[in-house]
Amino acid sequence: MRRDQFLKSLAALAATGTLPLGAQAAGANLKMMIPANPGGGWDTTGRALGKALQDAGLAASVQYENKGGAAGAIGLAQFVNAAKSDPNALMVMGAVMLGGIITGKPPVNLSQATPVARLTSEYNVFVVHAASPLKTIKDVVEQMKKDPSSVKWGGGSRGSTEHIAAAMIAREVGVDASKINYVPFRGGGEATAAILGGNVTVGGSGYSEFSQYIDSGKMRALAVTSPTRLKGVNVPTLKEQGINVEIGNWRGVYAAPGITPEQHKALTDMVTAVFRNKAWIEALEKNSWTPALLTGKAFADFVDQEFAMLRAIMAKSGMI
Structure with missing residues (x-):
């Protein structure tokens, strides 16, 4: 089955509440860690994603937790330590977290969590x-x-x-x-x-x-x-x-450490399917977000490349 046909099928199943068992288990009662205070980009992204997941029938409920500070490192630490092996847990993250990790050098590393998908660019x-x-x-x-x-x-x-x-x-x-x-x-x-x-x-x-x-x-x-x-x-x-500067800000989601490959796939399929949902499409338009879906190894490699690029820019600018 082609990828576009698979996504249409998954979205249709979600709308009727007949998702495969693995996806139902992963999306039944989600916990969304937002490692920032209310009112910012991560908060808006996390809540928009949660609404779209529920709207599409991909999640029965979504529980949000805001934990701001240290460019997301405080929320990341709590997520890594408290959500281990939890297939229902997601964390919003993005370029800001990478920059904060480079400058702050927190004890918890992003590599301890599980990459799921890049969502948007802004x-x-x-x-x-x-x-x-x-x-x-x-x-x-x-x-x-x-x-x-x-x-x-x-x-x-x-x-x-x-x-x-x-x-x-x-x-x-x-x-x-x-x-x-x-x-x-x-x-x-x-x-x-x-x-x-x-x-x-x-x-x-x-x-x-x-x-x-x-x-x-x-x-x-x-x-x-x-x-x-x-x-x-x-x-x-x-x-x-006349100022030759260009830089974008992307946002994505990670899953908990220690989940199984099957649970990881279920979460990835769920997040991928939401891009067909009306509520998510409306959120993209309302917030001037550019859809930038990237999953699997490609997303993990992208994060590694971003770390290297940001570190080089920050070093040249005297920030580290």
């Missing part, structure tokens, strides 16, 4: 408060050239893609990247509050986290880190403003 947007005197990213650069510490960059944990992007911007315009003033937050909600409260100069995150504030006029978007402008979004890229 580019970062840099914003300022609507009342900020800085109107363009060039204004930010000019202020940073005068005094790097005078520009407070706010975003995710140390080592996040927005932190790396800020360092890359500094290097590109001739500023010592090790001198940038970066303020890390444990979740998107905290970062948003800091921007709206005027506690940081520039904020960075996935476009979906700031879109409502950009649309309402409370934030001004300066630039996106994508190679070309985002579809339906009138925000210039860094490249078209």
Whole structure:
């Protein structure tokens, strides 16, 4: 049976509640570890995935747990230690966690968990408060050239893609990247509050986290880190403003350590099937996420490559 035919069959079985026994067992009552505080990209991704799994009949229930801090390392440690061999456990993760592991060197390693799938890709947007005197990213650069510490960059944990992007911007315009003033937050909600409260100069995150504030006029978007402008979004890229920086932010899910190959396959099939679900497709569109499904060895190899790439960028930027 071809892959597309298999996925259609699986989705149809899910809709009627007649999934194969292994998939039913894996998806009966899921536990979703979200290693970040509420309101951020991982939280939105985890809850959107859980809703779509239930909507498709692939999960009877989903229990969420938010455990923020240390770029996801605190939640990762709890997941690895508490969910061992649990076929019903999933953890949201992504590029931010890799950066945090590189900079923080936590005692728990991502390799202790089981890779399932990459889900989405998203580019970062840099914003300022609507009342900020800085109107363009060039204004930010000019202020940073005068005094790097005078520009407070706010975003995710140390080592996040927005932190790396800020360092890359500094290097590109001739500023010592090790001198940038970066303020890390444990979740998107905290970062948003800091921007709206005027506690940081520039904020960075996935476009979906700031879109409502950009649309309402409370934030001004300066630039996106994508190679070309985002579809339906009138925000210039860094490249078209003369700053040769491009970096994406992807998110995925891991399973618990010690699950069997059969349980791993059931979870992978379940997550793969959700890409046919209306609720998930709507979530992709609403949040400006690009579907980026990758599973199996290809996903595991991708994570290894990302670790190497991020480590090289961070070393060049003086972050490690």
